[in-house]
Amino acid sequence: MKYITFFIGLLFLLTAAYVVNAETKTAKAFLANPKGENVGVATLIEGKDGVRIALQVYNLSPGLHGFHIHAVGKCEPPDFKSAGGHFNPYEKHHGLKNPEGLHAGDMTNILVEPDGTASVVLLAPLVTFAAGKNSLFQPEGTALVVHAGADDQASDPSGNSGDRIACGVITK
Numbered sequence: 295m296k297y298i299t300f301f302i303g304l305l306f307l308l309t310a311a312y313v314v315n316a317e318t319k320t321a322k323a324f325l326a327n328p329k330g331e332n333v334g335v336a337t338l339i340e341g342k343d344g345v346r347i348a349l350q351v352y353n354l355s356p357g358l359h360g361f362h363i364h365a366v367g368k369c370e371p372p373d374f375k376s377a378g379g380h381f382n383p384y385e386k387h388h389g390l391k392n393p394e395g396l397h398a399g400d401m402t403n404i405l406v407e408p409d410g411t412a413s414v415v416l417l418a419p420l421v422t423f424a425a426g427k428n429s430l431f432q433p434e435g436t437a438l439v440v441h442a443g444a445d446d447q448a449s450d451p452s453g454n455s456g457d458r459i460a461c462g463v464i465t466k
Contacts, residue, residue, distance in 0.1 A: 319423045321430065323438045323462035325351065328372040333460050336438055338430070344419035345430065349404065351440065351460065352411045359406060360445030360455025363399030363418060367435015369461035377437040377461055379451060383427040384420070391447040396420075398428055399436075403444050423466075436464050 325334035334351035349361070366378035380388065381399030388397055398420035406412045421428050430436045441455035 319466075321423065321464050321466050323464045325438065325440065325460040325462035326369065326371075327353070327460050328374070330371060334440075334462070336462060336464075338423075338464060340423045344417050345421050345423070347401075347416045347418060347438070348414075349416065349438075350411070350413045351404070351406065354406045354410050354412070354440065354460065355442075356406050356408045356410065358403045358444035359412075359459070360441035360443065361401045361404045361416070362397075362439050362441070362445075362455075363401070363421065363430070363464075364437045364439045364461075365399070365432075365434070367432075367437050367463040367465075369437055369463055374437075374439060374458035374461040377439055377458070378434075381421070381430075381436055388448070388451050400445075400447075403447075404440070430464050431466070438462050438464060 319340040321338040323336040327333045333353050336347050336349045339346045363381040364377035365381045368376035370376035380397040382397040384398060386395030386397055388400060390396055390400055401416050404412050404414055421430050423430060439458050440460040442459050443456035445455040
């Protein structure tokens with residue numbers, strides 16, 4: 295039932311984006327774990343209010359996980375440090391709760407269910423597909439990363455969210 299709800303939501307999102315903007319732009323990221331096994335997919339849809347990310351992951355440990363857009367489009371295992379830090383074109387501090395601003399790549403935590411899956415739609419209001427410093431299509435690219443633990447949404451530079459357990463390069 296959870297998958298049906300996710301796909302109905304994704305279909306609604308795609309339809310709504312098309313109705314609002316006939317030039318809807320989409321991108322994808324296929325997430326892999328440190329062993330190179332597929333563990334998820336994200337569909338990114340640009341709208342007037344930012345970029346929506348429809349994320350579905352599987353075979354992850356249950357619980358809260360930090361989820362971010364990272365500044366480099368490389369996902370080299372086993373630690374995915376090749377993805378660089380959080381995407382931060384405005385040079386702000388980390389965290390949705392930080393009064394001094396947030397990274398453009400800061401996102402809410404995702405909750406992975408006891409069966410190892412999560413299906414969520416998140417909004418990244420500070421990024422775009424269009425050219426500019428907040429574009430997800432920088433010369434070095436960008437990536438989506440899932441972390442081992444929850445992001446505390448406040449501490450610099452990464453919210454104490456732990457190891458990077460899944461990574462996917464954002465592609466058109």
